[in-house]
Amino acid sequence: MAKMKLATRAIVVLVTLLISSHYNTVRADGFTNGAEQFIKSLADDATSSLTSETLTEKERQKRFRGLLNSYFDVNGIGKWALGRYWRKASKNERLEYLVLFENLIVGTYANRFNKYTKEKLTVEGSSRRGQFALVKSQINGGKQKPIRIEWRITRPNVNYKIFDIVIEGVSMIRTQRSEFSSVIRRNGGKVSGLLAALRKKTTKSNQK
Amino acid sequence: MVNVIQRSYLTVCMLLFGAVVLVGCASAPQNDPEALAEYQKINDPMEGANRAIFSFNQVLDKAVIKPVTGIYRGFIPSFMRKAVSKFLQNLRTPITLANDLLQGEGGRAGDTVARFFINSTIGLLGFMDPASHMGFPQHEEDFGQTLAVWGVGEGPYLMLPVFGPSNPRDLTGKVVGFFLDPLNMWAANTDRDEIPIIRTIVSGIDARDLYWDVMEDIEKNSIDPYASIRSLYRQRRNDEIRNGKEGPSTSLPDPDRGFQLARPVTTK
Numbered sequence: 001m002a003k004m005k006l007a008t009r010a011i012v013v014l015v016t017l018l019i020s021s022h023y024n025t026v027r028a029d030g031f032t033n034g035a036e037q038f039i040k041s042l043a044d045d046a047t048s049s050l051t052s053e054t055l056t057e058k059e060r061q062k063r064f065r066g067l068l069n070s071y072f073d074v075n076g077i078g079k080w081a082l083g084r085y086w087r088k089a090s091k092n093e094r095l096e097y098l099v100l101f102e103n104l105i106v107g108t109y110a111n112r113f114n115k116y117t118k119e120k121l122t123v124e125g126s127s128r129r130g131q132f133a134l135v136k137s138q139i140n141g142g143k144q145k146p147i148r149i150e151w152r153i154t155r156p157n158v159n160y161k162i163f164d165i166v167i168e169g170v171s172m173i174r175t176q177r178s179e180f181s182s183v184i185r186r187n188g189g190k191v192s193g194l195l196a197a198l199r200k201k202t203t204k205s206n207q208k
Numbered sequence: 209m210v211n212v213i214q215r216s217y218l219t220v221c222m223l224l225f226g227a228v229v230l231v232g233c234a235s236a237p238q239n240d241p242e243a244l245a246e247y248q249k250i251n252d253p254m255e256g257a258n259r260a261i262f263s264f265n266q267v268l269d270k271a272v273i274k275p276v277t278g279i280y281r282g283f284i285p286s287f288m289r290k291a292v293s294k295f296l297q298n299l300r301t302p303i304t305l306a307n308d309l310l311q312g313e314g315g316r317a318g319d320t321v322a323r324f325f326i327n328s329t330i331g332l333l334g335f336m337d338p339a340s341h342m343g344f345p346q347h348e349e350d351f352g353q354t355l356a357v358w359g360v361g362e363g364p365y366l367m368l369p370v371f372g373p374s375n376p377r378d379l380t381g382k383v384v385g386f387f388l389d390p391l392n393m394w395a396a397n398t399d400r401d402e403i404p405i406i407r408t409i410v411s412g413i414d415a416r417d418l419y420w421d422v423m424e425d426i427e428k429n430s431i432d433p434y435a436s437i438r439s440l441y442r443q444r445r446n447d448e449i450r451n452g453k454e455g456p457s458t459s460l461p462d463p464d465r466g467f468q469l470a471r472p473v474t475t476k
Contacts, residue, residue: 084242108429145346148452169447175439181246182435189243197431 032126035133035153038160042071043121050113057111064110065102073154073161074102080163081176082191085184089191097191100198107202121149132163251365252438258367262434265372269416277416291335293414298327298334299407300348302390307349311357316451319344347451352381356449365438373441 049063068074078101079086089097119141126135135151152164164173180194187193236253237243252258280289301324308317323339323346331338340346355377356362363376374382386392386404395403416423422440430436 084246104429108425145340168444169450169452170440170443174443175436178250178439179430179432179435182250182432185246186432194431201429201431 031155032128032133035135035160036123036126038153039123039135039137039151046113060113061106061110065106068105071162073156073163077163077173081173081180083177083181085181085191093191093195096195100195100202103202104198253364258365259434261367261369264369268370273412273416277413277420280413281417281420289417292410293418294337295334296411296414297346297348298324299391303385303388304349307351307354310354311349316347319347350381351384352378353449355381373437378445
């Protein structure tokens, strides 16, 4: 009797798995196509709102922060970049870290859009891996060899969010994590050491 | 002349390794499995020594390499610097071809041969690259990549004096590539020692020029440049080894398990 029960349960599990994986593949096309559109709209938004040469640095940073928060899973990225130390951090440390992390990203990337270049982003296609839609694209800048960029996108709720950018095989989030964990290890495994370094870095780049 | 330079390079290496012995090696964490996993993943048991060499390289860069490259960038217009880059690339063709073949990449070997003939002739000795527009895209291979394709592991991370990030596998590849390079062999056999020296120096300036923006970026934004470069080097190298394709080592991060080390996610 117990065996029978087990067998029934196994079948139920199998059928559920089959249905859900079928559901996944059906949804996959819509999911990855939507992700491609999402990247195209990011490229358009970034070009139209950030590349004007008359923007003040402050205004550009403000707009960049807006785009960052609507297109990227900033807190998820920050959490992942902190790795296993996220658990070791206290509640206050976590809160401060997420604020500093966002400031670091803004300080690092906002000013890269300070001149209009002829570079163009072309979306080349997409695929699905696990919970990610991977959108492949290229940046073409005149006669230079094109740069390969892969966007790793999730959909935690109704909205798409970028989780990682891979440029020529280099994952931004992974590079960030190895840098952060190195700083923490060199500060005796304390998250506060990283926070101090981030504080110093972000006040410097935001004051400029 | 080569002997003098080789000897002084070796002296610098020995002095630095002397310093390294004093600094000592980091020992593996014993009682924390997560810390141990992280230590193994970073694969940098000589981190103390490597960081000492990295500091030396930074001083050298600030004092000599960066200013020289700055002058090069200031006086030579961009299109001419690109031409120099292409010329040096064309000179590396024999090594790329040998490694295309050793890796069994027939199609890419064909590209390499076609590029060499097109660019060495109508590409004006390789200063121009018409082959790219004729359907033969540029790529490079070296013996380090071939060893990787053959299954040789990278070994512990190494920071080389002057030459920067490496590992035993890539260092072996570099040395083999230097001695098997036809131009260097010809120069050695005909007592033209200055040729490989000039070539190495110009290639160094060209490389520093190509990485100018990346280096500026790291200098400005990184809170641990040593760790950033270590991660960048590894990821970039793995991408080169796979020729830009996806492979088992292109694992995806798992957003739900932010605290775990990433592992490959199987395709559905």
